[in-house]
Amino acid sequence: MTLELHATPEEVMRAVETFEKFAREHGASEKAICGLMLALEECGSNVVNHALQGKASEKFQVTMERTGDAFVIQLRDRGPEYDPTLPPEGPSQPKDEDQCGGWGIQLVRRYTDEIRYARKGGENILRLIKRVGEEGKN
Numbered sequence: 001m002t003l004e005l006h007a008t009p010e011e012v013m014r015a016v017e018t019f020e021k022f023a024r025e026h027g028a029s030e031k032a033i034c035g036l037m038l039a040l041e042e043c044g045s046n047v048v049n050h051a052l053q054g055k056a057s058e059k060f061q062v063t064m065e066r067t068g069d070a071f072v073i074q075l076r077d078r079g080p081e082y083d084p085t086l087p088p089e090g091p092s093q094p095k096d097e098d099q100c101g102g103w104g105i106q107l108v109r110r111y112t113d114e115i116r117y118a119r120k121g122g123e124n125i126l127r128l129i130k131r132v133g134e135e136g137k138n
């Protein structure tokens with residue numbers, strides 16, 4: 001399933017809600033669904049706020065699929081090249097616990113088994129993979 005979305009918070013939430021339905025229809029556990037919803041919201045928000053700078057006229061794409069023992073969510077955007085899988089420059093975590101931001105990639109890593117990034121044809125392509133077993137339990 002592929003969604004073409006405008007760069008708005010509402011569209012990010014539409015993708016999250018669509019993924020929730022998709023995952024339920026494909027037998028994912030509540031734990032897997034909740035974790036992937038959080039990961040998708042974080043990554044989608046980063047695309048909207050950073051890559052596309054909140055310009056509602058800009059678009060990005062979210063693809064979701066169930067392949068064998070895994071759920072795969074792919075986000076594609078035409079923003080500046082940015083690989084979130086690389087170690088951050090400077091401290092690995094924000095020093096001030098009250099600081100907003102800087103925790104997103106840790107959250108995504110916690111709820112996925114694999115994160116892949118590629119830059120192709122002027123697009124950022126981020127794949128989030130969660131292995132759930134044949135019955136979708138995990």
